[in-house]
Amino acid sequence: MNPFSYGTIVTEPYFFNRVEEKDKIVKTLKGGNNLVLYAPRRFGKTSLIVKAMKELENAGYFCVYFDFMTVYSKESFIKSYSRALFEKQGNLKKILRLFSEYVKGIKPVLSYGENGKPEISFTFSEMSISDDMLGKVIDLPEKLALKSKPYIMIMDEFQDIQKLNGENFENLLRSHIQHHQNVHYLFLGSRTHLLMEMFTRSNRPFYNSASVMGLGPLPKHETIEFLMRRFSESGIQIDKETSEYLMHKAGNIPYYIQFLASEIWQSVIDSGKKVDHEMIDESFDKVIDLKNDYYFEMYDRLSRYQKKLLHALAQEGRNIFSREYALKYHLSATSTTQKAMNGLIENGLIEKQENEYIFSDPFFRQYILRLPA
Template identity: 60%
Template sequence: MNPFSYGTIVKEPYFFDRKEECGRIIDTLSGGNNLVLFAPRRFGKTSLVFRAIEELEKKGFICIYFDFMPVYSRESFIEAYTKAIVSKQGNIQKAVKALGKFAKGIRPKLVFNQSGNPEFSIDFTENKINEKTLGEILDLPENLASAGKRFIVVLDEFQEINKLNGENFEKLFRSKIQHYKNVNYLFLGSRTHLLSDMFNNKGRAFYNAAMLMQIGSLPQKETIDFLIGRFASSGIQLEQSLALFLIEQAGNIPYYIQLLAHE
């Protein structure tokens, strides 16, 4: 098997380093703060966050990962977001009941798939999604959090929230999250200037809503060790100078390092 992997979320043994960054993410969120993580495309944001989620779950947090990229409307947001929340509740029947109690603008239900297993699905009670329904959906993690169980909600490609009617949604979301006691958010995205404007521009709703963190390239020495070690696992001896050449050719971007090494 090829000892390198690229283009998907990577875990060990394809993932290395980022220990300090991972520790900072865990400390910030478990300390009750929100965080926004910036990095250009292909630097390893999502993989790093999945690593942090593993650790946070071990500490007892309920972590929801949600990607804004495929969202194209308020309806699709509500469907995918409630699904992500329900998937983290142990008992699906109980979760459906709880959703019905807290979100009156939707009708949650269980449908049975071809294999006979129950699957979560929703209908909308109104033709048009209003602010009240949207607010109820945003409130769900706070309402579902129980004694001692806090939620961490990870919103990937968060800048894409603009697709959902721009400023109003942003304002509603911000006004909601500042009151939550049992939920913290990790925002991340790859369109750095858009995300940065959301959190750094005084005129925007999310101004000062989260601590900022930037990740850079992976450190050179660790990358060389990783390359040499992974090649060795395939019985190939890689010269240090060649590992360095490969890193340089890849512009020191994690994705391209693994792509080149894979080839």
């Protein structure tokens, strides 16, 4: 069995390290504080949260996970948020009765699918959703929580709440949860610049409402040890320097480290050879070849100037708005570059880490480098 895992929530023994980060999450929420956790895509954020949730639930907390990516309207929020709460309840009929008594204008309906699994649907008695109705749904966790068993609401991709800003949703949510005494909130997001603006700008409703924590790359020493141990369990050797080279090729991003290691394992498991740079390069190139059509479609959708900027970023991602950078890569005015960069970030192709713009996918970066400039 392949000793490396990616593409799903990673648990033991595939999950490693992040002990310090997990402890900080648990300690902050146990202390009654709200927390913001931001990280680029593929950094293992969800796997870390699942591990923290298990520890919190063992300590007596009631944890509910909700993903804002599913939200596109007030109605969709009510349905998805309520279902997330219902799915964690032991007595569905009791929670449905409480919901009907507390939230006027919305009737939850319990039915059972062909497999016997309970399914919840909602009927709305009014044409429009009032702020009072929405506020009641937001307050449901506080209504359900007990001092002896507080709730922890985990809101993933929280920056997507801005899709409803035209309906003043951000203000409404903040005005309600600030009064919750037995519910603590963990806000997650991968579009870090948007999430940080929400919690660090003084004109935003959630300004200074939670502690802020970033999730960086995995520590080099522990990652090297993990790679060496997992390969050795299959009788495959890889030394420290080669492990470090694998990490570098994968952009030091947890998901892609496991992805590339998995591809290498498949290519050498039958031969039992020692992993070297050439094997890593071959596996890396094989992945690009397999994803060539996918990368072409991503690239083809971009504007001419975004393509030009991508080629420059594949070379280097620092000081990109400087005059020297523009001259070196034949770029236009700073405002034009900024607009193109915003589009690349919006599409999830580029992430900003401190003072550097990097590719979210290191394989896509190599694909760009293969293309004629």
